[in-house]
């Protein structure tokens with residue numbers, strides 16, 4: 001039971017909320033008029049002065065798990081705490097005591113006097129205003145974006161980061177829907193590739209018509225927006241063009257490019273920002289976009305374990321009732337194609353492990369994304385800390401590296417090893433290389449010889465560089 005001592009505005013609001021939640025409550029109030037009002041409203045109320053131990057005893061305080069002192073006067077609160085302390089000793093009880101204070105300076109005193117938690121109204125008000133301020137900011141940004149869009153005539157290119165991920169793709173779609181609500185049509189354009197199966201699944205599920213930067217004449221649009229990217233190095237924005245809009249999130253705010261509307265903030269995902277534009281713009285959207293935005297937030301924050309901010313949490317909470325759980329599940333673990341399974345089978349069969357380094361040559365494949373997936377999958381093998389899978393698609397060899405070894409930066413390592421014969425690079429935990437078949441003397445006509453040459457120049461070379469071959473001897 002919750003025992004509420006003193007039922008002014010704050011106590012009454014609290015009592016209502018607790019009752020809504022189905023909690024058992026009892027109120028002690030001094031003012032007889034208020035007592036009869038509360039009783040009329042169905043609250044279990046006792047009349048009395050809670051600064052007197054006998055009142056507390058008579059009110060059944062021994063059944064209270066929590067006692068809330070909600071008086072507005074600190075002196076009364078302190079006398080209340082004194083009375084509770086006395087009763088606690090007499091009855092051998094130990095409820096959780098929460099006190100209200102008007103002055104933050106009193107908090108320490110009240111805690112020493114037995115309050116487990118002291119709620120200072122000034123602090124609550126400041127916190128609330130601060131929180132609201134963050135929301136105001138999003139509201140202001142939304143109005144600014146609207147004004148910028150109203151000035152745009154013609155078609156806008158929404159440029160995603162190169163090799164766009166779910167955050168980028170869902171944010172791009174959200175901006176295109178937002179823009180079309182204000183009369184601006186757009187194309188979503190990306191550089192690089194939509195490689196990972198998860199990204200392709202998202203594109204398919206949303207039935208998106210994404211344009212590769214090479215397919216379109218990027219100079220020919222009337223307006224430009226950068227989404228989930230704010231540096232020229234990582235997107236297809238043409239050299240001289242100043243974009244109209246930049247919406248991005250990053251730990252370091254980029255000053256590189258100017259724009260009429262620039263919103264770069266330290267939040268976990270760009271999808272968070274776009275969900276707020278849609279919200280404050282009053283724009284309705286379907287459950288597939290809501291699901292995509294939620295998925296974007298989840299992937300970019302690694303399920304709220306990386307760079308997630310307060311705004312990410314509340315935005316996700318607001319999206320939740322709109323999303324399709326089935327679609328979210330499907331996006332999180334997209335079905336694996338028969339071809340991909342076949343490549344994984346080959347990768348398992350021809351894998352060899354030395355000193356925790358697994359290498360595997362899968363030969364010819366239809367789609368090199370399967371090589372990436374095999375590298376991911378085989379990292380789960382016991383004893384493998386690093387995987388390196390390679391195979392041929394068309395006239396190129398694709399190499400995919402993955403590691404959970406914290407001492408290794410696999411992207412750098414692959415760059416060191418393979419950039420002489422192809423292009424290579426990546427992150428600490430994931431790297432890739434593309435090597436033209438021309439780099440080898442052997443051709444596909446003699447597959448066995450070509451595979452042997454690949455093993456020497458790619459697999460063995462990797463083992464040699466990390467020292468796995470020496471350690472075997």
Ligand SMILES: [Mn+2]
Nearest residue numbers: 167228270300
């Ligand atoms: Mn992002």
